[in-house]
Amino acid sequence: MQNSELLTEYDSMQAEMMAESCIHVDAQDNILGPVSKYKAHRDEGVRHRAFSALIFNKDNKLLIQKRSADKITFPSVWANTCCSHPLYVEGEMETGTHVGVANAAIRKLPQELGIDSTIFAPGDFNLIGRFEYSSIAESGWIEYEIDYVIATHADIEIKPNKNEVSDHKWLSKEELEEFCIEESNIIAPWFLAIIELYLSKWWPKNDRDYPKYDLHIENVGVLK
Numbered sequence: 001m002q003n004s005e006l007l008t009e010y011d012s013m014q015a016e017m018m019a020e021s022c023i024h025v026d027a028q029d030n031i032l033g034p035v036s037k038y039k040a041h042r043d044e045g046v047r048h049r050a051f052s053a054l055i056f057n058k059d060n061k062l063l064i065q066k067r068s069a070d071k072i073t074f075p076s077v078w079a080n081t082c083c084s085h086p087l088y089v090e091g092e093m094e095t096g097t098h099v100g101v102a103n104a105a106i107r108k109l110p111q112e113l114g115i116d117s118t119i120f121a122p123g124d125f126n127l128i129g130r131f132e133y134s135s136i137a138e139s140g141w142i143e144y145e146i147d148y149v150i151a152t153h154a155d156i157e158i159k160p161n162k163n164e165v166s167d168h169k170w171l172s173k174e175e176l177e178e179f180c181i182e183e184s185n186i187i188a189p190w191f192l193a194i195i196e197l198y199l200s201k202w203w204p205k206n207d208r209d210y211p212k213y214d215l216h217i218e219n220v221g222v223l224k
């Protein structure tokens with residue numbers, strides 16, 4: 001089936017974004033060139049760069065979101081504050097630092113959550129870590145990513161875009177642990193990896209309490 005035929009089965013706004021140029025990378029996160037979002041997420045997938053943003057409030061609660069049923073990859077699952085891809089464009093291609101992915105997050109936060117992006121600068125985000133994983137959804141779409149995990153504290157007003165986000169919650173570490181145990185809550189595989197790799201060992205005590213990133217890339221393999 002041609003990709004144009006396959007995408008007619010999905011929401012038109014989500015299908016349109018499949019033409020975006022993601023960043024094709026090797027196992028060391030070196031840039032190899034552009035790859036379409038569609039090609040990166042079909043068949044065996046193409047390793048590409050992603051980001052997962054974590055936003056905490058003044059009470060050190062984490063904002064999580066439920067992905068809309070319109071999403072093509074992993075619809076209707078709970079995930080971190082914002083997860084998407086830096087694009088193969090100037091300003092989003094810096095490697096091994098927070099800068100490129102922070103610019104991508106600043107671009108996506110208004111689209112997904114209606115957050116005023118003018119309150120953020122790239123330097124507000126802290127790079128917590130990078131990890132590689134892959135995960136195949138029941139629909140056949142695949143994630144095959146080196147994911148940059150970035151975090152910040154912010155006082156924000158949220159106006160979710162229903163085409164992107166169907167629900168959201170602010171949770172403490174203890175509340176998130178309880179939330180993940182509840183069988184009715186389906187958690188995105190990359191968010192479960194973030195919890196295990198980072199949030200189970202570290203949770204900010206204040207807006208300055210961020211771990212220093214050592215440039216290591218974790219490889220967690222195939223996630224269910």
